[in-house]
Amino acid sequence: MDPRMCRKISSSESLPDAENVEYEVSNIIAPQESEENFLIEGSPEPNSVSWLDDEQIEDLDLNLDQTNLFFHRVDSADIIYRSKKKKCKMVGKYVMGDVLGEGSYGKVKEMLDSESLCRRAVKILKKRKLRRIPNGEQNVQREIQLLRILRHRNVIELVDVMYNDEKQKMYLVMEFCVGVLQDMLESSPGKKFPQRQAHDYFTQLLDGLEYLHGQGVVHKDIKPGNLLLTLDHTLKITDFGVAEALDMFSPEDTCYTGQGSPAFQPPEIANGAEQFSGIKVDIWSSGVTLYNMTTGRYPFEGDNVYRLLEAIGRGEPAPPPAALGPALGALLERMLKRDPALRPTVNEIKRHVWVQATPPLEAGERLVSPRSRRSDELHTSTVIPYLVERHYASAQEYFTERDLRHELGDGGSRTLSTAELSDGESTRQKRRWHSSCGRLPSCRLT
Numbered sequence: 001m002d003p004r005m006c007r008k009i010s011s012s013e014s015l016p017d018a019e020n021v022e023y024e025v026s027n028i029i030a031p032q033e034s035e036e037n038f039l040i041e042g043s044p045e046p047n048s049v050s051w052l053d054d055e056q057i058e059d060l061d062l063n064l065d066q067t068n069l070f071f072h073r074v075d076s077a078d079i080i081y082r083s084k085k086k087k088c089k090m091v092g093k094y095v096m097g098d099v100l101g102e103g104s105y106g107k108v109k110e111m112l113d114s115e116s117l118c119r120r121a122v123k124i125l126k127k128r129k130l131r132r133i134p135n136g137e138q139n140v141q142r143e144i145q146l147l148r149i150l151r152h153r154n155v156i157e158l159v160d161v162m163y164n165d166e167k168q169k170m171y172l173v174m175e176f177c178v179g180v181l182q183d184m185l186e187s188s189p190g191k192k193f194p195q196r197q198a199h200d201y202f203t204q205l206l207d208g209l210e211y212l213h214g215q216g217v218v219h220k221d222i223k224p225g226n227l228l229l230t231l232d233h234t235l236k237i238t239d240f241g242v243a244e245a246l247d248m249f250s251p252e253d254t255c256y257t258g259q260g261s262p263a264f265q266p267p268e269i270a271n272g273a274e275q276f277s278g279i280k281v282d283i284w285s286s287g288v289t290l291y292n293m294t295t296g297r298y299p300f301e302g303d304n305v306y307r308l309l310e311a312i313g314r315g316e317p318a319p320p321p322a323a324l325g326p327a328l329g330a331l332l333e334r335m336l337k338r339d340p341a342l343r344p345t346v347n348e349i350k351r352h353v354w355v356q357a358t359p360p361l362e363a364g365e366r367l368v369s370p371r372s373r374r375s376d377e378l379h380t381s382t383v384i385p386y387l388v389e390r391h392y393a394s395a396q397e398y399f400t401e402r403d404l405r406h407e408l409g410d411g412g413s414r415t416l417s418t419a420e421l422s423d424g425e426s427t428r429q430k431r432r433w434h435s436s437c438g439r440l441p442s443c444r445l446t
């Protein structure tokens with residue numbers, strides 16, 4: 001086979017915005033003998049049109065890890081992008097919506113509980129993928145165990161756990177949130193929040209942490225990327241993959257493993273200490289989070305992860321900018337003490353003067369609003385188009401008054417009486433009702 005006709009896919013490559021488009025590949029240049037190299041399972045003849053459905057696109061990331069797979073070279077002119085048809089899919093009692101985000105463990109999608117009509121988010125985990133992540137299955141089991149017992153306004157709620165043995169998938173149903181602090185910071189001027197807003201989030205983080213520490217749980221990966229916001233700006237601590245339940249019978253909070261994000265790790269972990277105080281790790285990471293939210297910077301920076309950890313392990317943090325004011329500066333310095341024993345507890349932080357007084361919103365400052373991945377300011381549910389597809393599958397269901405006149409047989413020339421119109425309306429209602437029960441009566445297309 002001519003090697004110029006295909007290209008190897010590396011695992012870092014991905015299809016453009018695979019969530020919202022279907023790919024129609026026409027005029028595939030492929031010699032007959034290479035049919036087995038077609039990535040699209042069940043693809044018919046070369047030179048035919050192939051469609052990737054949801055499942056196939058999802059499976060692509062699995063296949064990408066297999067080194068011998070090839071895509072046939074396709075000219076971009078031969079690829080037609082078109083909006084993907086929303087095909088309604090149910091998992092248990094939940095109606096699936098669009099992808100909200102993706103972490104290293106899997107995709108997170110929006111869903112609607114068809115019984116309570118509550119909006120939910122579901123983390124979809126594939127067993128095959130988990131096995132390839134170091135401690136993957138173990139971390140997920142730990143997260144489930146912890147979240148099942150934790151209940152606090154500022155801790156994400158695990159609502160349901162479902163398994164599909166056939167597909168080897170696990171579904172973690174959680175409270176729905178509209179934004180991630182990290183995304184909000186990235187889109188805000190100077191990549192920081194006004195102190196007033198940072199104060200609001202930080203005090204909620206303290207409430208959540210106080211609860212966790214009181215329950216003997218240390219999170220060990222506090223960072224803006226793990227702090228979500230609900231529509232009413234309630235902060236939720238999420239991602240308990242590396243969290244740890246402390247030994248209830250031990251007076252100490254000793255931990256032995258730290259697997260959090262490097263920029264938020266304290267010196268004791270950066271220096272490879274074999275054991276350390278778990279609670280003081282959370283204090284340090286919360287200090288870095290506050291530093292980041294109010295300055296747009298990090299107390300330690302490095303070109304790569306090794307330099308970064310070296311800087312954290314050896315140096316002193318960059319002093320907080322004077323513009324932050326003495327109160328916040330002093331709080332940050334205390335939280336970022338190299339010696340864990342000198343870092344304050346959550347309770348002490350709560351009594352700090354900066355935490356006690358809400359900073360004003362300065363002239364020219366604007367609050368940053370939660371931003372969904374789709375930049376939809378109204379945070380419209382992505383489940384709706386799927387429901388429309390299911391219940392109003394064809395445009396023929398949407399009648400205008402003019403359509404109604406035609407329907408009633410006068411060709412639209414005569415003005416209808418109110419009684420006739422309301423009769424027509426009730427016919428239309430019946431049709432909608434029928435179709436919402438999944439029995440679409442035959443309708444005349446106008």
Ligand SMILES: Nc1ncnc2c1ncn2[C@@H]1O[C@H](COP(=O)(O)OP(=O)(O)OP(=O)(O)O)[C@@H](O)[C@H]1O
Binds near residue numbers: 104156239
């Ligand atoms: N409860 C939720 N409500 C709404 N969106 C969510 C929710 N949980 C996660 N997301 C979205 O899904 C994305 C991925 O979340 P997830 O927790 O799987 O990974 P992560 O923490 O971003 O990354 P990693 O697991 O690699 O550390 C988040 O960045 C966020 O955009």
